[in-house]
Amino acid sequence: MKPSRRKFLQTSAVLSTLLPFTSLFAKSKTAEPTKPVVISTWDFGKPANAEAWKVLTNKGRALDAVEMGVHVPEADPLITTVGYGGAPDRDGHVTLDACIMDEFANCGSVAGLEHIVHPISVARKVMEKTPHVMLIGDGALQFALANGFKKQNLLTPASEKAWKEWLKTANYKPIVNIENHDTIGMLALDMNQNLSAACTTSGMAYKMRGRVGDSPIIGAGVFVDNEIGAATSTGVGEEVIRICGSHLVVELMRQGNSPQEACEKAVGRIVKNQPKKSKEMQVGFLAINKNGEHGAFALQKGFTFAVYSNSINNELFEAKSYY
Ligand code: SD4
Numbered sequence: 001m002k003p004s005r006r007k008f009l010q011t012s013a014v015l016s017t018l019l020p021f022t023s024l025f026a027k028s029k030t031a032e033p034t035k036p037v038v039i040s041t042w043d044f045g046k047p048a049n050a051e052a053w054k055v056l057t058n059k060g061r062a063l064d065a066v067e068m069g070v071h072v073p074e075a076d077p078l079i080t081t082v083g084y085g086g087a088p089d090r091d092g093h094v095t096l097d098a099c100i101m102d103e104f105a106n107c108g109s110v111a112g113l114e115h116i117v118h119p120i121s122v123a124r125k126v127m128e129k130t131p132h133v134m135l136i137g138d139g140a141l142q143f144a145l146a147n148g149f150k151k152q153n154l155l156t157p158a159s160e161k162a163w164k165e166w167l168k169t170a171n172y173k174p175i176v177n178i179e180n181h182d183t184i185g186m187l188a189l190d191m192n193q194n195l196s197a198a199c200t201t202s203g204m205a206y207k208m209r210g211r212v213g214d215s216p217i218i219g220a221g222v223f224v225d226n227e228i229g230a231a232t233s234t235g236v237g238e239e240v241i242r243i244c245g246s247h248l249v250v251e252l253m254r255q256g257n258s259p260q261e262a263c264e265k266a267v268g269r270i271v272k273n274q275p276k277k278s279k280e281m282q283v284g285f286l287a288i289n290k291n292g293e294h295g296a297f298a299l300q301k302g303f304t305f306a307v308y309s310n311s312i313n314n315e316l317f318e319a320k321s322y323y
Helices: 005-030 045-057 062-075 119-129 137-146 157-167 237-242 245-254 259-273
Strands: 037-041 096-101 107-113 134-136 184-189 195-201 222-225 229-235 283-289 294-298 304-309 315-318
Touching: 037 045, 037 062, 037 283, 045 062, 045 184, 045 304, 062 096, 062 119, 062 184, 062 195, 096 119, 096 222, 107 119, 107 137, 119 134, 119 137, 119 195, 134 137, 184 229, 184 283, 195 222, 195 229, 222 245, 229 237, 229 245, 229 259, 237 245, 237 259, 245 259, 245 283, 259 283, 259 294
Parallel strands: 107 134
Antiparallel strands: 037 184, 037 304, 096 107, 096 195, 184 195, 222 229, 229 283, 283 294, 304 315
């Protein structure tokens, strides 16, 4: 019997939707996946990776690995861009942003959270215990306290001193590559070949009260699609939000770009939006695909990242840059 024209059209439509996945699968079949692997932003990515690696090599979930990994800089008072010891806003409040996403597209986020050392774990609780994705400010704090998190002062004497110094001029000018740490974004692929991502920060130093950056925004600060890959960002969050940065990187990988090409194209998009401003600010992207291949690219030199896998022993690299 001759197949009807309608049936033919239906079959072609199905085939054409399947095609990109089929070709991706064909590609991935040739390469043996690197797993587990964990990759994270900046110099402080190294100690964070080491913690995540323990979870991954114990056959733990990528989700647990990224949460445990970013706890390290969150708790370190000497790191002035994440968690405890983070630089305050211009009114002297330390307000934290964080988000987390797993292989099932579950995600949770907090923004403008005060007094809690581990915002990433509050974000995970938002993901697991609420019908929502994002809680902010007082509501996020109330939720954290109700879930057993302890309230504490996050403004260290050193950060307070630096803020008071800043108040003398009160000139808001984000510093590129501040002491080689900034936001921590972490991506992991576990032994079961599942991906997760986490991102946590105190945001831009001396930001306006209430300012939210890219880091707690799913699709900007992190994005995970377990069929394709995961991405995270660091730097001037406003520019990342404008291009839905991490989502863009993952979608570029879906279109067949390598993680490296995807990061480069996303940075190129920022340059296209802001040809002048982009010369004086930093934005960096990290990406990993389902095979454990990674990529990194930034606007400016100096964006470092750490990689831990079976073949790379938690080494630091400097990303290539547009300028
Ligand atoms: C933000 N991307 O809040 C974050 C933090 C950061 O330099 O990277 N600060 O925009």
